[in-house]
Amino acid sequence: MSAAGVALMLGGAGILLAASPAQAAEVSYRTECIPPPISGLPPVQGTTKVEITAPAEAKVGDEVEVVWKFVEAASKNPDIIDLEKDTVKPTGTLKAAGTQTADIAMEGPRTNPPIPKNSPMKLSDMKGKIKLTKAGEVTLTPDGYNINVSKPMSTDTKCTPKETVKSAATIKVSDGSGTSGGTTTSGGTTSGGTTTSGGTTTSGGTTTSGGTTTSGGTASGGGDGGQSDFPGKEVAVTFACKSPGPASINSKVTINAKKNGGSYDLVVKTAKGVMNSPAALPAGALKPSMAVLLGGVDKGTVPVTGPANKDPLEQGKPVDLPDMTGTYKPGASGKSTLSPGTLTIDVTLGGQKISIPCTGKGSAAVSLELDTSAQPGGASGGDSGGGTTSSGGTSTSGGLAQTGAEDNGALRALALVAGTVILLGGAVFTFTPWRRLRGIR
Incomplete structure (x- = not known):
């Protein structure tokens, strides 16, 4: 040889x-x-x-x-x-x-x-x-x-x-x-990239907040003399997300209600351009949901969900979270309050799903107050404890509402989660987990 x-x-x-x-x-x-x-x-x-x-x-x-x-x-x-x-x-x-x-x-x-x-x-x-x-x-x-x-x-x-x-x-x-x-x-030439371990949190989106509003809009929901639309007040909230989410985010949230028989159709709105997309995401990859907190005479949470993004998201461009909807069926009669609760951002890529829960810091600010009448099968009332009302999506209890971010919010995690972050990645990583998203394959 x-x-x-x-x-x-x-x-x-x-x-x-x-x-x-x-x-x-x-x-x-x-x-x-x-x-x-x-x-x-x-x-x-x-x-x-x-x-x-x-x-x-x-x-x-x-x-x-x-x-x-x-x-x-x-x-x-x-x-x-x-x-x-x-x-x-x-x-x-x-x-x-x-x-x-x-x-x-x-x-x-x-x-x-x-x-x-x-x-x-x-x-x-x-x-x-x-x-x-x-x-x-x-x-x-x-x-x-x-x-x-x-x-x-x-x-x-x-x-x-x-x-x-x-x-x-x-x-x-x-x-x-x-x-x-x-x-x-x-x-070989170096290419691609993955996430194995570690991972840095990058900042990004901008959004922000105004003064905290502790009381929300009031409405007479029981014997209301025909009123059907009940607009809530915009409240500023601060929340923290679990890894691979950001450490702290400030945002504004508004909870509106429309009477539908003995129940209420809820629409939860968040600030526009709450964050910049940390990576390119395809249509249908990102979907938000929230657990609206009940207070006053009623207890529990109301799950609300938003549709997935209908258009691809460009890296570095502002992202608007869609309105989240759900149905609140009162479990008690009297004054009930609705406040932003835990926000969850789900990112699904390649058949894998990453969920990033973000929980509020401190006391939840009330966005809306309703004069309710108890309905069969409604949320838990009085001192009977928690409970979740139906429709909208998976409910999770938690603190203040959230969206938008001074430091580019929960999307950073996508990763991927896209990683991976999809978070929004390591792996994401790797890699997810959310182009940890550069260059979707």
């Missing part, structure tokens, strides 16, 4: 040896990984362990293949979405130094087993080539790498060393008949 053309299989990766048997060496280094903005996850600090395989000896003029094997990635797949088989692709840079200097582009195939949420990332081996042009010793040192996840959307997680990395292999290059020249490198 010729020394220049033999392909050996080492650790599952083919190594083309130019002159001598291959050497394999492992190195570890502290690493910071930045998940896609859509994931809403913070940067992750971890340790990367890689094994670099290269020929121990070669001669000038040889083009040798080098293999980068991930013994351990710096972060796990976040607890957002499961990553499907063959959706993760790594790319990176291997630095050559010594008698010649070069950045060797490394690329691995998009092959991986299914990766459950909160489990170690499984990355394929990366390969690259370098043409040796000078005699002497050439050292090989791993540098930064990128993890691209293609589903439910394309996202990138970028990982960089946070300390000086030791060289992992050395090639002794002897004089030969090959011609010299500038260093030539070839290999």
